[in-house]
Amino acid sequence: xxxxxxxxxxxxxxxxxxxxxxxxxxxxxxxxxxxxxxxxxxxxxxxxxxxxxxxxxxxxxxxxxxxxxxxxxxxxxxxxxxxxxxxxxxxxxxxxxxxxxxxxxxxxxxxxxxxxxxxxxxxxxxxxxxxxxxxxxxxxxxxxxxxx
Numbered sequence: 001x002x003x004x005x006x007x008x009x010x011x012x013x014x015x016x017x018x019x020x021x022x023x024x025x026x027x028x029x030x031x032x033x034x035x036x037x038x039x040x041x042x043x044x045x046x047x048x049x050x051x052x053x054x055x056x057x058x059x060x061x062x063x064x065x066x067x068x069x070x071x072x073x074x075x076x077x078x079x080x081x082x083x084x085x086x087x088x089x090x091x092x093x094x095x096x097x098x099x100x101x102x103x104x105x106x107x108x109x110x111x112x113x114x115x116x117x118x119x120x121x122x123x124x125x126x127x128x129x130x131x132x133x134x135x136x137x138x139x140x141x142x143x144x145x146x147x148x
């Protein structure tokens with residue numbers, strides 16, 4: 001009987017395959033000489049790492065993904081609030097011609113009231129909204145989206 005692959009290994013394998021495919025397309029002469037560096041896996045147990053993972057997977061799959069920052073900034077000691085709508089999802093993406101707003105939630109992090117309202121706005125406008133909590137479930141969703 002074949003031993004079932006550990007879930008954490010499945011996403012790593014897919015990430016590595018897409019990384020190599022992306023590298024071959026972006027740097028063909030480097031790839032032709034067998035000089036593709038090993039991928040650096042993001043720490044998907046942290047929000048920044050999972051965000052990086054999702055963006056890489058979408059971009060390397062032929063889609064478009066961009067991180068959205070709604071935080072303000074400090075300029076010369078003065079706080080300037082961000083201009084992004086409060087509750088906007090962490091990532092905006094286009095996959096196979098369809099818009100996806102993607103919210104990253106790690107550990108005990110939960111959707112705020114503002115995020116719930118934005119999810120409804122996106123859905124009412126005909127967009128898709130994903131909440132991603134781990135790399136395995138995102139890989140499953142991405143593979144489904146790419147096949148349909």
